[in-house]
């Protein structure tokens with residue numbers, strides 16, 4: 147979508163971090179923006195701070211784990227702005243790693259927000275964008291954790307692998323309809339992701355912190371440090387705006403040799419296993 151000015155956008159997780167930066171960049175590009183978030187005070191503060199930016203920025207309370215809540219937030223957006231063109235399914239939470247204490251509540255919470263939340267956004271807005279026929283773009287926030295297994299046995303990585311796959315499949319299907327898809331795959335970004343427990347609904351049980359001395363605890367501490375020294379969310383948002391305008395599927399905000407090396411190692415392992423399988427098959431035929 148080259149021409150954003152005068153159109154409207156909906157951004158989940160818009161009260162903080164990458165979602166807030168996306169909201170600001172979209173507003174600066176002349177879009178009307180609805181920020182949707184579960185954290186009401188932060189949402190109100192976010193909307194207030196963007197009051198003088200661009201056209202119009204509003205907020206709506208929304209829990210992306212609940213399809214009805216997403217539908218109601220969509221209705222509020224149509225009532226406020228008319229047609230919506232850009233949808234950023236960005237809300238996400240970290241948590242749920244390790245093999246020592248495999249908590250179903252942790253896994254359910256992370257998958258409900260990071261995976262089902264994205265699905266609820268697509269399911270709600272895609273029919274609307276198709277029906278108005280003015281074109282559109284869907285941005286799904288995944289992660290580099292959606293492309294390699296460096297985080298180990300992790301609900302977070304599992305959710306992000308799914309978001310990458312959903313986005314690739316969706317892009318192929320809706321390109322002919324004039325609707326673009328971008329999957330955002332950042333490395334570490336300076337946000338409040340390591341404080342995700344602040345928004346954990348009671349139905350998923352209390353937040354569980356791993357023993358700092360365990361391998362899961364060490365990983366959590368390492369990730370917190372990497373997030374603290376991570377990329378500015380505004381840099382990430384700027385790259386997403388370019389991807390929307392250029393209709394690019396992937397946004398890789400971190401592309402140095404280390405990140406690239408992890409991907410190459412994964413792909414090389416998969417291809418080597420296929421070669422081995424092919425060689426075994428050839429042996430059985432001979």
Ligand SMILES: NC(=O)c1ccc[n+]([C@@H]2O[C@H](COP(=O)([O-])OP(=O)(O)OC[C@H]3O[C@@H](n4cnc5c(N)ncnc54)[C@H](O)[C@@H]3O)[C@@H](O)[C@H]2O)c1
Nearest residue numbers: 159162163164184185209210237238289334335337338339
């Ligand atoms: N920060 C990083 O290093 C990093 C790296 C890769 C991907 N990401 C992804 O970026 C996205 C944004 O996270 P962030 O880093 O800006 O963190 P953040 O905690 O600063 O922002 C996340 C936002 O999502 C909201 N949220 C949480 N649960 C919700 C729910 N059920 N319904 C609606 N909103 C909800 C939070 O209130 C918060 O405003 C996430 O999908 C995250 O997985 C972050």
